[in-house]
Amino acid sequence: MNKETRAFAFEVRAEQNEEHGTYITGTPIVFNRATDMGWYEETINKDALKNTDLKDVAFLVGHNTGMIPLARSRNNNDNSTMQMTVNDDGMDIRVDLDTENNADARSLYSAVERGDITGMSFMFSVDKDTWSELESEHPTRRLDAISRVFEVSAVTFPAYEATSITARGLSEALEGARASLESAKAEQQEIERRKQKIKILTEVS
Numbered sequence: 001m002n003k004e005t006r007a008f009a010f011e012v013r014a015e016q017n018e019e020h021g022t023y024i025t026g027t028p029i030v031f032n033r034a035t036d037m038g039w040y041e042e043t044i045n046k047d048a049l050k051n052t053d054l055k056d057v058a059f060l061v062g063h064n065t066g067m068i069p070l071a072r073s074r075n076n077n078d079n080s081t082m083q084m085t086v087n088d089d090g091m092d093i094r095v096d097l098d099t100e101n102n103a104d105a106r107s108l109y110s111a112v113e114r115g116d117i118t119g120m121s122f123m124f125s126v127d128k129d130t131w132s133e134l135e136s137e138h139p140t141r142r143l144d145a146i147s148r149v150f151e152v153s154a155v156t157f158p159a160y161e162a163t164s165i166t167a168r169g170l171s172e173a174l175e176g177a178r179a180s181l182e183s184a185k186a187e188q189q190e191i192e193r194r195k196q197k198i199k200i201l202t203e204v205s
Helices: 103-114 164-204
Strands: 003-008 013-017 021-030 041-044 056-061 071-074 082-086 090-096 119-132 140-155
Touching: 003 021, 013 103, 021 103, 021 119, 021 140, 056 082, 071 082, 103 140, 119 164, 140 164
Parallel strands: 041 140, 056 140
Antiparallel strands: 003 119, 013 021, 021 090, 056 071, 082 090, 119 140
């Protein structure tokens, strides 16, 4: 299973109220927004999360899977410290932070409030994608179905090229995408081969 990451420069807000205490909100997944991945362009279909496994999703900083999660969604129930809401534009989240007992949570809240943290990213696996313009030097990939979201992270630099952490994520993403592209090309070539064979047989008969 190939795991990929995507990061977006989207508004992240630090807020407080009596019901949730200290929390942050943001949008880690955005639909129908073209992203230049270097050698191809990518968009996430608005129905990509329709059947996605969101049963256990952790909230981290910088995709650091070795850290204690700052929040976690378990079946997205009311007791979860991270709530996820899918709408027409993407997926919004609210993360309740324990700033009283967790120094990392206090640091993150302060960084978001100051504007030092400006983006969110998510780690996921793909169930179905569609490629177009395969013959061009800059094909297009559409993520039709995301099979699972593993974690969501607050990131300092939403652009992949900005840090070594996200650069590693990009490398893995590109490797998975390239394998998917080669598979799509092979499938297209097989379809063309069969069409040609049918044409020849039809002409002979």
